[in-house]
Amino acid sequence: MPIAFFKRRRRDALRAEPAPAEWGGILERNMPVFARLSAEDRAELLGHVQVFLAEKNLEGCGGLELTDEIRVTIAAQACLLLLHRDTDYYPRLRSVLVYPSTYFVPGEHHVGGDVWAEGEEAYLGHTQQQLGALVLAWDAARGGATNPLDGDNLVLHEFAHQLDFEDGATDGTPPLAGREEYATWERVMEAEMRALRDAERRGRPTVLDTYGAENPAEFFAVATEAFFERPRELRENHPELFAALRAFFRQDPTTYHPEPPPAADPPRDEPPPRRRTTRRSAP
Numbered sequence: 098m099p100i101a102f103f104k105r106r107r108r109d110a111l112r113a114e115p116a117p118a119e120w121g122g123i124l125e126r127n128m129p130v131f132a133r134l135s136a137e138d139r140a141e142l143l144g145h146v147q148v149f150l151a152e153k154n155l156e157g158c159g160g161l162e163l164t165d166e167i168r169v170t171i172a173a174q175a176c177l178l179l180l181h182r183d184t185d186y187y188p189r190l191r192s193v194l195v196y197p198s199t200y201f202v203p204g205e206h207h208v209g210g211d212v213w214a215e216g217e218e219a220y221l222g223h224t225q226q227q228l229g230a231l232v233l234a235w236d237a238a239r240g241g242a243t244n245p246l247d248g249d250n251l252v253l254h255e256f257a258h259q260l261d262f263e264d265g266a267t268d269g270t271p272p273l274a275g276r277e278e279y280a281t282w283e284r285v286m287e288a289e290m291r292a293l294r295d296a297e298r299r300g301r302p303t304v305l306d307t308y309g310a311e312n313p314a315e316f317f318a319v320a321t322e323a324f325f326e327r328p329r330e331l332r333e334n335h336p337e338l339f340a341a342l343r344a345f346f347r348q349d350p351t352t353y354h355p356e357p358p359p360a361a362d363p364p365r366d367e368p369p370p371r372r373r374t375t376r377r378s379a380p
Contacts, residue, residue, distance in 0.1 A: 108186075111151055112144030120146070120169050127170045128242045130177075133353040138180055145176035148186055158232075159196040167195060167235055170242050174252035177325065178260065181347035187259045192230040199234055222255045226262040231255050246356060248306065248326045257321035261314055269313025271345065278344065285341045290316045304330050329356050 120143060124131040131139065149172045157163040171193065179186070199221060222238075224231040233251060241250035260271040269286060273279050289305075290313065297307040304327055309319030323331045324342040328350040332339040343349050 108148050111147045114147060116143040116147060117165075119165065123166050123169045124173050126243075127166065127239060128173055128245075129355060130245050130350075130353055131173065133355065135353075138353075141180055142173060142176055145179050145184075145186075146172045149176055152186060153190060154192040156192060156194050158194050159198075161195055161197040161235060163195065167239075171195065171233065171238055171252055174238070174242055174250065175256045178253065178256055178321070178346065185263070187256065187263075189226065189229065189262050190224075190231055190259050194230055194232045195238070196232070196234050198236045222251045224255050224258050226265075226267050231259065245326055245354065248304070248323055250322050250326055253322050253325055254318045257318040258314060261317055267314050269315075269317040271317070273345065282341055282345075285337045286313065286316065286320075289320070289335060289338045304334050325350050325354075327356060328354050 146169060150168055155163055155168050221234045222232060233255065237251045241252055261267060261269060264272045270282060273282055293303060293305050293307060294310045296303040297310050305323050306319045309316040320338060320342060332351060
């Protein structure tokens with residue numbers, strides 16, 4: 098029998114096992130959206146977490162001792178992106194390395210123009226297609242889970258990159274259903290990225306973090322954060338982008354997210370949000 102058959106059967110068995118009772122308590126404390134999911138979605142999410150933790154190696158770094166709280170909080174956020182989808186559980190990912198807080202990576206970093214400098218650069222998260230690993234700062238990963246209203250979620254951002262990697266390219270386009278969906282995705286993402294770059298240039302406020310203006314891969318990761326963390330605001334201001342993401346993720350976070358409805362007349366003279374103080378990823 099093919100390997101895929103045994104892998105599918107093993108995963109089915111893992112999903113069918115009851116999750117440890119304490120996992121629900123961890124997620125109710127650390128991930129407020131968990132309690133707002135339907136009973137069916139909570140069960141599906143916990144099943145995905147069972148598979149994820151069985152297949153991926155999570156390792157504490159920088160003196161961090163891994164606990165069930167750390168493992169489950171990270172895994173549940175990663176698996177929120179998999180609900181209702183036929184998934185292979187981030188097939189290019191083997192390990193998740195978790196530091197207690199911001200960590201520093203030596204090497205060259207871009208200063209500006211054609212200038213590069215040697216030294217250490219601060220990171221909260223990092224992943225690459227060839228790396229086979231994903232690195233996270235635990236305090237940022239936990240903060241993103243406990244505050245679902247700030248539009249900033251490190252785990253969702255980095256695992257969106259993993260979805261992008263699944264077709265072997267790092268271009269902001271994950272594997273889609275067919276030619277029509279690819280055509281819609283390309284049209285919507287190109288237009289939205291141009292609009293984001295224009296907003297950044299003009300200093301206009303935007304639902305999307307302007308970090309996404311760097312390249313299509315970062316745009317997809319930033320759009321994923323907004324879709325799950327500010328879904329109503331995204332739907333109100335970027336309806337085509339919201340629809341494209343809803344079709345891909347096979348879910349609508351407005352049905353369970355605690356985000357309040359957008360204000361009738363949001364202020365237009367505020368500067369755009371600047372949430373990135375450290376490097377987050379380098380696809």
